[in-house]
Amino acid sequence: MVSISLGKGGAERSCAMLSEMLHEQGYEVHIAILNNQVDYPYKGALFNLGDFKKENENFRGRFKRLLKLRQYLKQHAIEVVIDHRTKNQYYRERFYHNIIYKGFQKIYVVHSANPNLYLTKQPKKFSKIYNKNSATVAVSNHITEKILPSFGITNATTIHNAFNGGWASQSANLPKNITPHNYILSYGRIEEAVKDFTFLLNAFTASQVWKKGVQLVIMGEGEDKEALQQFASTLPSAQQIVFLPHQSPFSIIQKAKFVTLTSRFEGFPMVLVESLSLGVPVVSLDIVSGPSEIIEDGSNGLLIPKRDVSLFAQAMQRMATNSILREQCAKNAKPSVARFSTIEIGEKWNQLIQHALRRP
The missing domain is CATH 3.40.50.2000 (Glycogen Phosphorylase B;)
Known part of the structure; x- marks a missing residue:
């Protein structure tokens, strides 16, 4: 799983909780975070890219840091990447999809009804990237049924956030x-x-x-x-x-x-x-x-x-x-x-991941 951090926000808390649910399901869980902030309990191995972040980091520094993520994914033979990050810059997301995540099954999670946060400023073009993934998970029916289809995303499914x-x-x-x-x-x-x-x-x-x-x-x-x-x-x-x-x-x-x-x-x-x-x-x-x-x-x-x-x-x-x-x-x-218990929601995630693993 990839997240901005494991602190402060609801999306970050749901990512941490998902790590616990998948761990209970028997998966080997790895979490990569971009910023060094961990407030919520989690399960699995933590790869903290914030540890490599330097003050006043420039584009070259960020590029080299993100390449460490690809190296980590390959080193640990990751089978499915679940990305929880906000996605507000189209060309950065192309870089993630075509370089960092190349060769891996991908599931993107949409945590907000604000399309600018997860569909970049070029949502029609970005929807093509979403549709190449194994699945797009939306955390509400409204996002699945109203927002994502309006931008041409056809592989969306709803899995609500869980409570512990x-x-x-x-x-x-x-x-x-x-x-x-x-x-x-x-x-x-x-x-x-x-x-x-x-x-x-x-x-x-x-x-x-x-x-x-x-x-x-x-x-x-x-x-x-x-x-x-x-x-x-x-x-x-x-x-x-x-x-x-x-x-x-x-x-x-x-x-x-x-x-x-x-x-x-x-x-x-x-x-x-x-x-x-x-x-x-x-x-x-x-x-x-x-x-x-x-x-x-x-x-x-x-x-x-x-x-x-x-x-x-x-x-x-x-x-x-x-x-x-x-x-x-x-x-x-x-x-x-x-219906939002970790048992109910964990099983929905299990079924989705098993489907992704069966994809060629």
């Missing part, structure tokens, strides 16, 4: 500035263009739940964090807004009232699956793509049909104050995501 049943056993002391079971949680990389935390802050303020002592906890790091903290400090609800650093989220999730998602787009938002797998309800915008494949409105959470502050504020207020609704959603949460 062991997450529930993770425990840690909560920070002293948040009250157990009395906070709303949102977490992820703080990148406004994608996550739209400003919308969440405005909706939280409009919901008025902060007047009853309910907190909003935003957990994560990113280039927009400082600006977001500054904006939050100007709101009437400022005293009830808490920012936490990036960390393993599971103990924080388990003691939340509910978890929110207000992104502009996703692929298959693991925030929702992670929360539901721990028995915690969710409130999410019905964005492209993923939430509608996870949330049953009124059963395991609330799905808001459009990006409207007042609508989202009403949903937050309803989930925060209606204990009957919240308890019902919490009861249904775990069963609703059973």
